[in-house]
Amino acid sequence: MIRTLRTFALLSIFALLLSASAQGQSLRYGTGLQVMGGTAVASVSPGFxxxxxxxxxxxxxxxxxxxxxxxxxxxxADAVYAVDPEVSLIVTIPTPSRxxxxxLGGGGYHVPFGNDPPASGPSFHLGLGRIWALQETTLFLEFTPALYxxxxxxxxxxxxxxGVIF
Structure with a gap:
């Protein structure tokens, strides 16, 4: 069951990439820093x-x-790492400014590993973000809590x- 959900999340991301070229749409890429807190591990984690x-x-x-x-x-000795693939539907509220x-809302899979990690499992998220358009890129800030x-x-x-969106 866990392996099936993990595979589904990864295949969904791959299907997204393939569908863009088939539809002639231009993909947008974003990267950023994140700080994550969680209830399963009583700590805060930096990441990407x-x-x-x-x-x-x-x-x-x-x-x-x-x-x-x-x-x-x-x-x-107590470090735990996590990988979180996810798929989201993003609705932008239009404004006249830049x-x-x-x-955004969707689902994914939380996969912790390391020293005594909690169990893996599906996650469901709903969040709020803000973007600021620049010349060629866009800056973003978001908070996306998830149920794991x-x-x-x-x-x-x-x-x-x-982070930044290209």
């Missing part, structure tokens, strides 16, 4: 987040991404991300 988005309409996009995080502040607010379902319990993931 990478996302690809496919515009469907002017205000609606499909996104696929992957986050990498390391809960390392407790020392090397900045806009967006809502483990074997017989659930927990929360609380990433804050900032």
């Amino acid at each position: 987040h990478f996302r690809t988005t496919l515009p469907i309409t002017q205000d609606l996009s499909l996104g696929g991404g992957i986050g990498l995080a390391g809960f390392v502040f407790e020392g090397q 900045s806009a607010t967006y809502l 379902v483990r074997d017989s319990s659930a927990g929360g993931l609380f990433p804050i991300r900032a």
Whole structure:
């Protein structure tokens, strides 16, 4: 079951990339830093987040991404790392200015590993972000809390991300 969900998340991201070239749409790529807190590991983790988005309409996009995080502040002996592939639907609220607010929601899979990690499981997220358009790129800041379902319990993931979209 876990392997099936992991495979589904990765294949969804791959399908997003393939569908862009088939539809003639231009993909947008984003990268940024994230700080994530979680209830399964009582710590905060720095990390990176990478996302690809496919515009469907002017205000609606499909996104696929992957986050990498390391809960390392407790020392090397207690370090836990995590990989978070996810797929999102992104709705941008139009404004007349060069900045806009967006809502995103979707699902993914939280895969912790390292020293005594919690169990892997699917995650469901709903978040809020803000973008600022520059000349050739766009800056973003977002908060995307997620419900992370483990074997017989659930927990929360609380990433804050900032970065650039090309």
